[in-house]
Amino acid sequence: MTAGNTKGKIYLSSPHMGESELLYVQDAFETNWIAPLGPHVEGFERELAQYVGVKGALALSSGTAAIHLALKYLNVAADDIVFCSTLTFVATANPILYLGAKPVFIDSEPDSWNMSPRALERALRKAESTGHLPKAVIVVNLYGQSADMDELLRLCEQYDVPLLEDAAESLGATYKGRASGTFGKFGVYSFNGNKIITTSGGGMLVSDDTDALDKIRFWSTQARDSAKHYQHSEVGYNYRLSNVLAAIGRGQLKVLDERIAARRKIFDTYYERFRNIPGISFMPEASFGKSNRWLSAMTIDPAACGVTASECIDLLAEHNIESRPVWKPMHLQPLFQGCEYYPHEENHSVSDLLFHTGICLPSGSNLTSSDLERVIGSLEQGLKRGIGV
Ligand SMILES: *Cc1c(COP(=O)(O)O)cnc(C)c1O
Numbered sequence: 001m002t003a004g005n006t007k008g009k010i011y012l013s014s015p016h017m018g019e020s021e022l023l024y025v026q027d028a029f030e031t032n033w034i035a036p037l038g039p040h041v042e043g044f045e046r047e048l049a050q051y052v053g054v055k056g057a058l059a060l061s062s063g064t065a066a067i068h069l070a071l072k073y074l075n076v077a078a079d080d081i082v083f084c085s086t087l088t089f090v091a092t093a094n095p096i097l098y099l100g101a102k103p104v105f106i107d108s109e110p111d112s113w114n115m116s117p118r119a120l121e122r123a124l125r126k127a128e129s130t131g132h133l134p135k136a137v138i139v140v141n142l143y144g145q146s147a148d149m150d151e152l153l154r155l156c157e158q159y160d161v162p163l164l165e166d167a168a169e170s171l172g173a174t175y176k177g178r179a180s181g182t183f184g185k186f187g188v189y190s191f192n193g194n195k196i197i198t199t200s201g202g203g204m205l206v207s208d209d210t211d212a213l214d215k216i217r218f219w220s221t222q223a224r225d226s227a228k229h230y231q232h233s234e235v236g237y238n239y240r241l242s243n244v245l246a247a248i249g250r251g252q253l254k255v256l257d258e259r260i261a262a263r264r265k266i267f268d269t270y271y272e273r274f275r276n277i278p279g280i281s282f283m284p285e286a287s288f289g290k291s292n293r294w295l296s297a298m299t300i301d302p303a304a305c306g307v308t309a310s311e312c313i314d315l316l317a318e319h320n321i322e323s324r325p326v327w328k329p330m331h332l333q334p335l336f337q338g339c340e341y342y343p344h345e346e347n348h349s350v351s352d353l354l355f356h357t358g359i360c361l362p363s364g365s366n367l368t369s370s371d372l373e374r375v376i377g378s379l380e381q382g383l384k385r386g387i388g389v
Pocket of ligand 1: 064088091092140169189191192201202203
């Protein structure tokens, strides 16, 4: 047993409650708004819409559910094509399969690690030439940083394809001063347990098209026609967020700005301590935006460092510290074997390299400075071992 094992576990990103969440939950209990919907759902929607600056928001049971219904609204159906960022969590792409459609994956560009406009342009040009333009493009804002929305939107508008923004990781980040998640036809946020704010589980769909949100609200509550009896003309889903969880969300929203500041500070600390080590590079913050630094991510070049990212992850685990590789790209997943893929350059895939060399370090806003020192010390030990010090 190593010394590290006697210390408490340090998580990658764990829930961090503020002071008012329990008061809102208590209110839900006292008013017996435990179910079904209730005033906290509306309150949470209103407050989030105001925070990011959109006309409407719809609280759902997960970010995945939000992506599913947004794609359905965009008329994605069997055998259609949907373009999707390859470097993401599988939840972005799964709803494409729920609808029987086919994903085509688009690589990242090195400046933001997000969808490469160059690769998207090649993919759209090719799709147009074969008469198979996608029904939607899903752009992911990775680890809290916005993609280059102006470039991506310009291409989508040129080919008249709607853009869906998966901002599950980027709530509170900005692109050219405007809130991440508000650029596409729809934006999606997640309040899963490891996200920058959490309701234990939940999601939000936002848009300026409130008619579209009304339609999706109808689908999300079992598609009940307006009739006294239970009458249904369309297939529905049970995807709404509960009033109790929305109560937690209202409390969490109050501390979002503090959570962002804390995560950015954690990133800056890692950056200061490791930036001069040859072979270490950090996820860049592109000049067009401000990241919420949901996760601090960096790459380790094994040729320069003498260790791989994977070995560092194992070493941190020995010290009871959770770290993770960068997402395994969707085009490399067995689930998506055979799907088309457009790399950044014809013969150069950026996401493959990020996956093989990337590591996400503990980034929770509740990480103490001694936790942070423990992570840094353990990682330094691994890097020194690598160069044989
Ligand atoms: C977390 C996450 C989701 C899914 O959100 P859930 O609320 O867990 O369904 C989707 N996309 C990305 C990029 C995520 O990180």
